[in-house]
Amino acid sequence: GESVGLHLPTLSVQEGDNSIINCAYSNSASDYFIWYKQESGKGPQFIIDIRSNMDKRQGQRVTVLLNKTVKHLSLQIAATQPGDSAVYFCAEENQFYFGTGTSLTVIP
Amino acid sequence: DAGVTQSPTHLIKTRGQHVTLRCSPISGHKSVSWYQQVLGQGPQFIFQYYEKEERGRGNFPDRFSARQFPNYSSELNVNALLLGDSALYLCASSLQGARNQPQHFGDGTRLSIL
Numbered sequence: 581g582e583s584v585g586l587h588l589p590t591l592s593v594q595e596g597d598n599s600i601i602n603c604a605y606s607n608s609a610s611d612y613f614i615w616y617k618q619e620s621g622k623g624p625q626f627i628i629d630i631r632s633n634m635d636k637r638q639g640q641r642v643t644v645l646l647n648k649t650v651k652h653l654s655l656q657i658a659a660t661q662p663g664d665s666a667v668y669f670c671a672e673e674n675q676f677y678f679g680t681g682t683s684l685t686v687i688p
Numbered sequence: 689d690a691g692v693t694q695s696p697t698h699l700i701k702t703r704g705q706h707v708t709l710r711c712s713p714i715s716g717h718k719s720v721s722w723y724q725q726v727l728g729q730g731p732q733f734i735f736q737y738y739e740k741e742e743r744g745r746g747n748f749p750d751r752f753s754a755r756q757f758p759n760y761s762s763e764l765n766v767n768a769l770l771l772g773d774s775a776l777y778l779c780a781s782s783l784q785g786a787r788n789q790p791q792h793f794g795d796g797t798r799l800s801i802l
Binding site (some may be wrong): 611612614616621622623624625626629631669673674675676677678679680681 | 692721723728729730731732733744748757778780787788789790791792793794795796
């Protein structure tokens with residue numbers, strides 16, 4: 581599944597499938613981007629970050645892709661698990677703005 | 689190691705009252721940021737402090753104020769509470785400020801205004 585955060589704030593995927601969450605940013609001069617995961621009743625938790633001199637960065641089951649040409653950021657989650665159900669936020673360098681986020685629901 | 693701790697976890701106030709929320713950052717972190725999160729929305733930036741000085745301020749009225757103490761803990765104060773101030777207030781800490789590095793968030797203070 582794929583979602584653009586501000587326009588499609590919910591995403592449902594089957595357990596085991598890959599998830600793609602998209603995010604558009606506004607400042608072409610931003611040199612740092614970060615993804616957070618927020619589970620119900622908890623504060624946001626850091627997932628992965630990327631600097632503007634990179635196009636891709638991989639973590640454990642997560643990959644962040646950065647396309648500076650179109651000012652677009654995506655978070656890919658491999659083999660999505662029920663524990664991945666949460667709201668996902670992207671933010672730029674100062675982290676003054678988080679947007680509305682994308683709510684990911686994993687269907688068992 | 690202890691994470692970011694916030695107190696109280698829940699609070700109920702009435703309109704016109706004032707409230708003080710507290711935050712203890714991760715040991716060694718010198719920067720604290722405050723966010724307001726209304727249900728169904730992302731965190732809205734209120735303040736950032738680094739080394740006891742204000743480094744950033746979001747678009748919030750003067751009823752909102754904050755400070756950071758020598759031990760890097762922080763307080764957020766809100767005066768003349770309005771119904772619209774009902775929200776989850778999040779505190780986040782980082783080593784040197786939120787710019788270009790991850791922040792560590794507490795689980796927030798849930799403030800309800802009656």
